[in-house]
Amino acid sequence: MMGGSASESAYRVLMGVLESRTGQTLSPSRIWRIEMSLKPVMQRHNIADLDALVAGLVTSTSRQLLDDTVDAMLNNETYFYREYSLFDDIAATVLDKLREINKLRRRLTIWHCGVSTGQEAYSLAMLIAEQGEKWAGWQVDIVGTDVSYHAISRARVGLYSQFEIQRGLPVQRMVRWFDQTEAGWLVKADIRRRIDFSVQNMLTDRPPLASPADLIFCRNLLLYFSPSMRQKAFAKLRTMAAPQSFLVLGAGETVLGQTDQFVASPRLRGLYEPADQQMRRAAAA
Known part of the structure; x- marks a missing residue:
């Protein structure tokens, strides 16, 4: 048995969904938390236990129950400027390299895949805004996608609690880019309108990118994929990436032994580049 009151088949069905x-x-540690994660969903839909929830998923014609169930099982952990040194490197080095690469087109496209409730995408938008003069006359598109409709709804609103605002956000940026309201801290309209948030499954949907992505954030998402799904995900990321581009993964993630689509950047620690980009550079040397 995998858990307490629910049948093993209920857990299997939920994992399959x-x-x-x-x-x-779901890793073993997350399997044990399924019931706790789904309690609010069961209360909202007046469902007694996990077995009844699974029965409801099988028989219900309501998409809401399915959406709520999947949403509750996702890990939407994120915060502003996650790994501050990474954002420092992006501000100091990566954005300058991308400006040089794209100086003729004067266009920059950033895709944040698995954007969750939006804090890291807003962190990127703040970096761009703080470099205002550098990007004058440029078309800068930031696209944030996530499979969770609940997370994307929150990201679009851009409203954060005191706890969320204090996780990683320096006070001077909080004062500059947020308005304090009775409901929480609201991202200023200038930053909100810089990002296009949409509900997307990165494996099956095509993100709404106007041009190939120059910088892709896909952090702490591939950890939850099986090896075969991870390979599929890397292939999708490569399809969406510009020929000269950078991929950012989570601190505990790597491309080694996972894919031949991307390789570690020789110039920028912790970032990855399309493998064919490095081959072209070597051939030209």
Whole structure:
């Protein structure tokens, strides 16, 4: 048995639903938390237990129950300027390299895949805004996608609690880019309108990018994929990436032994480049 009151088959069905809808699998530690995660969903839909929830998923014609169930099983952990040194490197080095690469087109496209509730995408938008003069006359598109409709709804609103605002956000940026309201801290309209948030499954949907992505954030998402799904995800990321571009993964993630689509950047620690980009550079040397 995998858990307490629910049958093993209920857990199997829920794990299957999550993987088929999102590509994600549940680690043993997350399996034990399924029931706790789904309690608010069961209360909202007046469902007694996990077995009844699974029965409801099978028989219900309501998409809401399925959406709520999948949403509750996702890990939407994120915060502003996650790994501050990475954002420092992006501000100091990566954005300058991308400006040089794209100086003729004067266009920059950033895709944040698995954007969750939006804090890291807003962190990127703030970096761009703070470099205002550098990007004058440029078309800068930031696209944030996530499979969770709940997370994307929150990201679009851009309203954060005191706890969320204090996680990683320096006070001077909080004062500059947020308005304090009775409901929480609201991202200023100038930053909000810089990002296009949409509900997307990165494995099956095509993100709404106007041009190939110059910088892709896909952090702490591939951890939850099986090896075969991870390969599929890397292939999708490569399809969406510009010929000269950078991929950012989570601190605990790597391309080594996972894919031949991307390789570690020789110039920028912790970033990755399309493998064919490095081959072209070597051939030209």
